[in-house]
Amino acid sequence: MKAFKCVLILLMLVVLAGCSNLTDPIQPADAPAQLNTLEATDSKNHFLWGYYNLDFDLENLTASAVPDRVSMTHFNITSLVQPPACYDCLELEILQYNPQSSYIELKVTLKNNTSVKGYDVRGILLPKVDGIQLLDAESYTPLWSEGAFSSLNPFRTFAHSVPSRIFYPQYWDFRIYEISYGVLGNLGKIGYAVDVSYPGNCEEPYEILVPSEPAKFIENYPTVVTVQILDWQEDVEWAIIYPYPLAMSDYSDYMQMTEGADNYWAASFSNSNDVSPGYYYLWVQAKSMGTDVVTWNKVKVSAQDAPPLNTIYVTYYAAVDTGGNLPFLENPGGTDFEFSYTIASQLRSWANLLWNKYGFNLVDDGTIHIMDENASDWNYYHLDSETEVASMHSNYGQSATPDTLNMYFVQTLPYDIETAFCTLPADGGLSNHKRQHVYHVYSPNVYFWEEVMAHESGHAFGALEDIYLLLPFIGYYCYDLKNDQPPNKQYLYCEDNAYYPGNLMWFSMGWSIYAYDLTLGQADWVEWFNDEYPESW
Numbered sequence: 282m283k284a285f286k287c288v289l290i291l292l293m294l295v296v297l298a299g300c301s302n303l304t305d306p307i308q309p310a311d312a313p314a315q316l317n318t319l320e321a322t323d324s325k326n327h328f329l330w331g332y333y334n335l336d337f338d339l340e341n342l343t344a345s346a347v348p349d350r351v352s353m354t355h356f357n358i359t360s361l362v363q364p365p366a367c368y369d370c371l372e373l374e375i376l377q378y379n380p381q382s383s384y385i386e387l388k389v390t391l392k393n394n395t396s397v398k399g400y401d402v403r404g405i406l407l408p409k410v411d412g413i414q415l416l417d418a419e420s421y422t423p424l425w426s427e428g429a430f431s432s433l434n435p436f437r438t439f440a441h442s443v444p445s446r447i448f449y450p451q452y453w454d455f456r457i458y459e460i461s462y463g464v465l466g467n468l469g470k471i472g473y474a475v476d477v478s479y480p481g482n483c484e485e486p487y488e489i490l491v492p493s494e495p496a497k498f499i500e501n502y503p504t505v506v507t508v509q510i511l512d513w514q515e516d517v518e519w520a521i522i523y524p525y526p527l528a529m530s531d532y533s534d535y536m537q538m539t540e541g542a543d544n545y546w547a548a549s550f551s552n553s554n555d556v557s558p559g560y561y562y563l564w565v566q567a568k569s570m571g572t573d574v575v576t577w578n579k580v581k582v583s584a585q586d587a588p589p590l591n592t593i594y595v596t597y598y599a600a601v602d603t604g605g606n607l608p609f610l611e612n613p614g615g616t617d618f619e620f621s622y623t624i625a626s627q628l629r630s631w632a633n634l635l636w637n638k639y640g641f642n643l644v645d646d647g648t649i650h651i652m653d654e655n656a657s658d659w660n661y662y663h664l665d666s667e668t669e670v671a672s673m674h675s676n677y678g679q680s681a682t683p684d685t686l687n688m689y690f691v692q693t694l695p696y697d698i699e700t701a702f703c704t705l706p707a708d709g710g711l712s713n714h715k716r717q718h719v720y721h722v723y724s725p726n727v728y729f730w731e732e733v734m735a736h737e738s739g740h741a742f743g744a745l746e747d748i749y750l751l752l753p754f755i756g757y758y759c760y761d762l763k764n765d766q767p768p769n770k771q772y773l774y775c776e777d778n779a780y781y782p783g784n785l786m787w788f789s790m791g792w793s794i795y796a797y798d799l800t801l802g803q804a805d806w807v808e809w810f811n812d813e814y815p816e817s818w
């Protein structure tokens with residue numbers, strides 16, 4: 282029973298976290314027109330364990346699943362995996378009913394009264410009319426869709442957290458269905474199929490995970506949409522996305538997604554059709570080797586107008602060694618890359634590609650300022666202590682007029698940092714977060730990394746916390762991170778939602794700048810920060 286205790290706890294978490302998206306101004310896209318309904322008989326290891334019609338008694342707030350014998354006999358049921366023979370194999374309970382928002386939350390409990398191990402046992406919601414949505418769909422399938430309004434229907438999988446998603450004989454499990462039903466009359470028109478894979482896991486992708494944070498399309502800037510495609514056999518053949526109405530000319534137009542690490546697939550495009558600001562759903566389809574059954578899901582994206590730009594003036598300072606040489610990046614087998622204005626300016630352009638979307642524009646004075654080694658007792662070329670860092674800024678940046686965001690380029694950084702860092706005020710909190718106190722220091726390792734200056738600017742503009750320091754999978758969250766900061770750093774902004782590789786402050790290195798974004802929460806915070814403290818950031 283241990284495994285199922287685990288399932289129950291996970292389900293409780295899902296319930297607590299759900300239901301937040303009822304008031305979204307959602308504009309669901311139509312299903313691509315040319316989709317074909319795939320008959321379940323096309324797949325050799327999918328079997329129907331039952332086909333039901335959902336029956337709601339809203340006066341007494343009860344619901345039941347009524348076996349649909351006609352549909353059952355219509356589908357070709359194989360004797361190998363007989364449906365569970367019992368009257369209470371599928372039990373429904375209404376957990377929430379909200380007529381104002383046309384929302385019903387249904388707990389569906391399934392028992393396996395057979396003697397076989399079922400794999401990937403899915404409860405597929407099969408609306409027979411338009412306007413019904415499953416808000417917590419895991420993915421969508423064309424299986425068993427005959428008689429349903431759409432050829433793609435949402436499902437949730439029982440024994441979801443059990444290894445290999447095996448539904449053992451004599452076990453039971455439940456899944457919560459968050460249903461938005463449109464008009465009341467629709468509730469009587471929902472079919473429900475229980476699909477089981479046998480004798481092993483399904484061959485098609487078993488789930489397409491979509492990010493909880495919608496990808497943001499700001500003006501015409503390219504944005505990367507990423508999904509994670511899970512497949513038991515690890516043999517995903519291809520994945521495509523349907524970007525209309527944002528890009529391309531029709532719902533049936535699609536583009537290929539590219540496979541990356543950890544089963545992530547991505548596609549980059551922009552809102553070239555200039556759709557109005559709002560939320561949109563885009564279909565993603567994935568196919569694996571050895572089966573014609575495909576798996577689908579919808580990715581939520583948002584289209585937004587770009588905010589007006591705040592100009593941030595920046596000044597580059599470069600340290601030189603005793604021979605007057607600038608910091609350089611060692612190029613094995615080639616010429617070293619010496620620091621230059623071109624490199625700094627390129628980093629700034631990359632940073633602007635991201636920050637223009639959020640209302641900031643970095644502008645430099647067209648040159649690099651050399652820090653004159655002979656004028657100081659300190660060696661800034663190899664920074665090796667906090668004292669040297671502070672001295673460098675007080676000798677150069679802090680004394681400069683007018684005040685700008687200062688960026689220092691040196692050969693080595695203190696504290697064993699190999700990339701770059703941003704210093705924030707030691708005290709005074711928000712009101713002290715001024716250009717005078719906030720500055721960046723860069724090592725040569727960052728010359729060709731597109732996201733570095735953008736990331737450091739996240740610290741400067743909005744005191745955004747480094748999300749990569751979180752370890753949610755071992756139970757370490759923003760709350761803990763903030764508590765580990767000195768009390769005067771409590772104004773740093775942290776958001777657990779931002780823990781994903783494409784987040785600018787999560788800082789996965791080496792990607793194209795287009796792959797990065799901020800969460801809406803981070804973007805709002807930066808905007809608020811700038812409004813509230815115009816002299817700071």
Ligand SMILES: [Zn+2]
Nearest residue numbers: 736737740747
């Ligand atoms: Zn950082």
